[in-house]
Amino acid sequence: MKETEQKAIRWRRENLSKEELAAAVIDALRWEYPGAACTLDYNQAWKLLVSVRLAAQCTDARVNVVVEDLYARFPDVHSLACADVDEIEKIVKPCGLGHSKARDISACMKMLESQYGGCVPDDFDELLKLPGVGRKSANLIMGDVFGKPAIVTDTHCIRLVNRMGLVDGIKEPKKVEMALWKIVPPEEGSDFCHRLVYHGRDVCTARTKPYCDRCCVSDLCAKNGVQE
Numbered sequence: 001m002k003e004t005e006q007k008a009i010r011w012r013r014e015n016l017s018k019e020e021l022a023a024a025v026i027d028a029l030r031w032e033y034p035g036a037a038c039t040l041d042y043n044q045a046w047k048l049l050v051s052v053r054l055a056a057q058c059t060d061a062r063v064n065v066v067v068e069d070l071y072a073r074f075p076d077v078h079s080l081a082c083a084d085v086d087e088i089e090k091i092v093k094p095c096g097l098g099h100s101k102a103r104d105i106s107a108c109m110k111m112l113e114s115q116y117g118g119c120v121p122d123d124f125d126e127l128l129k130l131p132g133v134g135r136k137s138a139n140l141i142m143g144d145v146f147g148k149p150a151i152v153t154d155t156h157c158i159r160l161v162n163r164m165g166l167v168d169g170i171k172e173p174k175k176v177e178m179a180l181w182k183i184v185p186p187e188e189g190s191d192f193c194h195r196l197v198y199h200g201r202d203v204c205t206a207r208t209k210p211y212c213d214r215c216c217v218s219d220l221c222a223k224n225g226v227q228e
């Protein structure tokens with residue numbers, strides 16, 4: 001790219017407000033990944049609760065395989081709530097952290113049964129009361145299951161919004177979430193975060209140098225071509 005073009009791009013980027021930058025990035029990602037969605041398989045809300053717990057430090061692809069065995073053995077909230085924790089652990093072990101995940105899933109299903117009539121609550125603060133459910137999981141449930149505003153600050157989201165300059169040097173998930181709420185339109189948040197996951201896996205990668213030369217937001221990104 002010629003130096004004059006680079007200067008023009010930098011000038012444009014530096015003169016955008018954070019809201020304008022967010023809007024432009026959202027547009028570009030929507031165009032690039034029109035069908036982006038959650039990559040955890042589920043057909044009922046409680047299953048997404050289980051999967052999102054299993055997904056900690058594990059790939060979504062592996063979780064999607066493991067839950068098939070789990071649901072073959074325990075097909076509903078009641079059977080999982082009654083299940084022996086050791087038996088759950090044996091099945092979910094391939095996802096790592098087997099004991100704590102099995103314990104949380106068991107406690108979460110018990111609480112769903114005893115306090116919510118076996119249903120997943122559609123309230124963010126109620127979701128946070130469930131064992132093993134943090135802000136990231138609660139936001140995912142709110143956005144994907146209930147179609148409500150959500151910002152899911154997973155590792156891809158945090159890395160990418162920092163690189164792009166949507167936030168400045170913020171790594172703590174809750175702080176990133178709060179910063180994004182200020183600049184991302186609420187109705188865009190859930191899809192935007194799913195698209196960040198796609199982009200983070202394919203282009204703006206963590207383990208290799210990001211592929212800025214084939215990035216759809218390269219003319220907007222603060223880190224384009226800059227070594228970290």
Ligand code: SF4
Nearest residue numbers: 204210212215218221
């Ligand atoms: S330009 Fe590079 S650093 Fe910026 S979002 Fe794209 S791939 Fe990531």
